[in-house]
Amino acid sequence: MLHFKDIITPVDFKVTEETTLKEAITLMHQKKWSLLPVTDASGQPVGVFTRSSLQQMVLEETPLPTSIKNYIKRQVEKISVNTPYEKIEELVKESKVGTGVVVDQQNRVVGILTKTDMVMSLLHTSQELQLIKKLKRTLETAIDHAFDGIVMTDEKKVITMVSPPLLELYNLSEDAVLNKQATSVLPQLELEKVYESETAEVSGFLEINGIKYIVHRIPILEDGKVIGALGKVVFRQLNEVSELFNKLQKAENKANFYHQQYQKSETARYTWEHIFSTDPFMEKLKKSGAKAAKGRSTVLIRGESGTGKELFAHAIHHSSARSSGKFVVVNCAAIPEDLLESEFFGYEEGAFTGAKQKGKLGKFDLANGGTLFLDEIGDMSLTLQAKLLRVLQEREFYRVGGNAKIKVDVRIIAATNRNLEEMVKESLFREDLYYRLNVISLHIPPLRDRPCDIDHLISRFMIEFNQILGTSITGIEDQAKEVMFNYEWPGNVRELRNVMERAMTFSEDGKIKYEDLPDYLIKLIPVKESALHVSMVENAELEAIKKALVQVHGNKVQAARLLGISRSGLYEKIKKYKLPT
Numbered sequence: 001m002l003h004f005k006d007i008i009t010p011v012d013f014k015v016t017e018e019t020t021l022k023e024a025i026t027l028m029h030q031k032k033w034s035l036l037p038v039t040d041a042s043g044q045p046v047g048v049f050t051r052s053s054l055q056q057m058v059l060e061e062t063p064l065p066t067s068i069k070n071y072i073k074r075q076v077e078k079i080s081v082n083t084p085y086e087k088i089e090e091l092v093k094e095s096k097v098g099t100g101v102v103v104d105q106q107n108r109v110v111g112i113l114t115k116t117d118m119v120m121s122l123l124h125t126s127q128e129l130q131l132i133k134k135l136k137r138t139l140e141t142a143i144d145h146a147f148d149g150i151v152m153t154d155e156k157k158v159i160t161m162v163s164p165p166l167l168e169l170y171n172l173s174e175d176a177v178l179n180k181q182a183t184s185v186l187p188q189l190e191l192e193k194v195y196e197s198e199t200a201e202v203s204g205f206l207e208i209n210g211i212k213y214i215v216h217r218i219p220i221l222e223d224g225k226v227i228g229a230l231g232k233v234v235f236r237q238l239n240e241v242s243e244l245f246n247k248l249q250k251a252e253n254k255a256n257f258y259h260q261q262y263q264k265s266e267t268a269r270y271t272w273e274h275i276f277s278t279d280p281f282m283e284k285l286k287k288s289g290a291k292a293a294k295g296r297s298t299v300l301i302r303g304e305s306g307t308g309k310e311l312f313a314h315a316i317h318h319s320s321a322r323s324s325g326k327f328v329v330v331n332c333a334a335i336p337e338d339l340l341e342s343e344f345f346g347y348e349e350g351a352f353t354g355a356k357q358k359g360k361l362g363k364f365d366l367a368n369g370g371t372l373f374l375d376e377i378g379d380m381s382l383t384l385q386a387k388l389l390r391v392l393q394e395r396e397f398y399r400v401g402g403n404a405k406i407k408v409d410v411r412i413i414a415a416t417n418r419n420l421e422e423m424v425k426e427s428l429f430r431e432d433l434y435y436r437l438n439v440i441s442l443h444i445p446p447l448r449d450r451p452c453d454i455d456h457l458i459s460r461f462m463i464e465f466n467q468i469l470g471t472s473i474t475g476i477e478d479q480a481k482e483v484m485f486n487y488e489w490p491g492n493v494r495e496l497r498n499v500m501e502r503a504m505t506f507s508e509d510g511k512i513k514y515e516d517l518p519d520y521l522i523k524l525i526p527v528k529e530s531a532l533h534v535s536m537v538e539n540a541e542l543e544a545i546k547k548a549l550v551q552v553h554g555n556k557v558q559a560a561r562l563l564g565i566s567r568s569g570l571y572e573k574i575k576k577y578k579l580p581t
């Protein structure tokens with residue numbers, strides 16, 4: 001923006017009453033000016049020496065060294081240097097003289113304003129105007145096509161521009177908004193705030209007709225003064241964004257929680273307190289586990305997948321005398337067959353060509369003085385079973401590629417969901433190893449056989465996930481609870497825990513609802529109900545099987561004989577009625 005002081009012609013010489021005609025001619029010639037401002041000693045204007053004054057002196061043949069004093073025009077057209085730029089046009093139009101003398105606040109001459117200055121400045125203004133027009137058009141186009149709602153106000157908070165999406169959002173017409181006070185037509189935007197604060201700010205979530213939006217308020221500043229404001233209303237996809245944001249926050253909380261948990265312990269993380277249950281049989285089982293922990297014997301934990309076998313193993317180690325030692329987990333089903341041996345016993349340097357040359361400690365080495373938890377023991381190959389048996393008997397082993405006997409003091413806890421007895425019968429599991437492992441056996445019942453634990457676990461996981469996810473879920477609606485009670489939970493506690501985590505992640509209003517549960521669970525419920533509506537004949541059959549099994553203490557061969565059906569026939573019925581195997 002051009003200022004008045006930028007367009008005037010500055011005066012860098014002094015002409016007084018004592019200036020001679022010769023000096024005046026020289027100056028006018030040099031500067032090509034038709035007027036010289038004449039000042040007193042302190043720079044105050046006393047008049048002007050014009051071209052016509054000069055002509056007169058020449059016509060009168062005034063000698064060159066004569067002072068100009070008597071030819072000075074005493075009437076001076078003075079213009080203040082602080083004149084607003086906008087006034088120039090007016091000034092140019094109204095001024096009777098072609099050139100004005102410009103004075104500062106102390107009435108000292110600082111320059112002159114010539115006709116050329118005026119024309120040049122007007123030219124400049126019109127060029128600026130063109131540029132402004134172009135910019136305005138560009139801005140209007142941008143605003144019209146803006147994805148978000150945009151509104152602009154001037155220094156008086158009057159709306160100068162508004163974008164169509166904003167009008168749509170508030171259901172307003174352009175006429176109702178343009179040139180109106182923002183505070184009266186769009187008070188919810190609170191644009192006036194930035195006129196005071198002079199800093200940009202973002203509102204919290206606002207809502208209109210169920211649409212969430214946020215407002216960015218941005219002051220438009222010029223020379224440190226607020227000359228307007230820009231309001232940006234972001235509402236498209238904000239619901240999704242805010243949902244994502246919530247989920248992200250939950251995920252972050254979760255990651256933090258797990259990170260803390262991980263840092264807390266490198267050894268067994270869970271104790272008996274972590275095994276939630278109110279079922280009397282489970283309580284007894286925990287007590288047996290705690291007793292077993294005190295001894296040295298191998299413990300075999302049985303139970304379906306997800307019933308908490310690993311949790312029991314952690315707790316046993318934790319409450320044993322070797323709790324300060326390591327708790328090393330080996331999932332026998334997850335390690336490739338050809339690596340299992342080296343995983344267990346480690347290998348000597350150079351044992352393999354092409355492999356890591358350095359040698360490696362095996363799990364038995366690592367667990368020395370602690371506990372080795374062999375998960376999915378039923379999935380171990382017969383060869384390895386033989387090697388494991390030897391270590392259990394002799395408490396020593398050889399590394400792969402090594403000759404030295406390594407002595408170890410390791411307590412073994414094994415777990416499986418497979419029927420080891422059947423596997424022994426079918427020669428898939430070594431009998432001697434089975435007896436060696438089965439010194440103390442703990443059989444964790446499936447969740448469907450301890451229905452009161454479902455309710456208890458729901459409450460406990462709710463507390464846990466509120467902490468992990470940073471949520472504040474206070475309960476579960478009856479309908480959702482019913483679904484959970486009627487479900488079979490083939491994945492046992494693990495599945496229930498996952499379902500709770502999912503439901504709490506999706507829950508929006510402090511209570512878990514039916515629709516927060518996974519589809520497969522909701523859909524499966526009728527299946528369970530129809531399975532329960534067995535015919536009378538089937539009911540009688542089921543009772544007979546149960547009775548027979550109790551009578552022969554669970555021995556399937558004898559039970560089949562008692563019932564007069566084949567062994568495979570009995571297995572089929574057990575599967576059909578979902579009886580424990």
Ligand SMILES: Nc1ncnc2c1ncn2[C@@H]1O[C@H](COP(=O)(O)OP(=O)(O)OP(=O)(O)O)[C@@H](O)[C@H]1O
Binds near residue numbers: 310
């Ligand atoms: N009684 C319980 N209280 C609290 N959490 C439990 C309980 N039982 C199981 N869980 C949780 O369920 C999940 C599965 O438990 P765990 O890994 O101990 O089962 P598992 O029987 O070893 O399963 P798999 O046979 O598949 O290895 C874990 O997240 C565990 O924390």
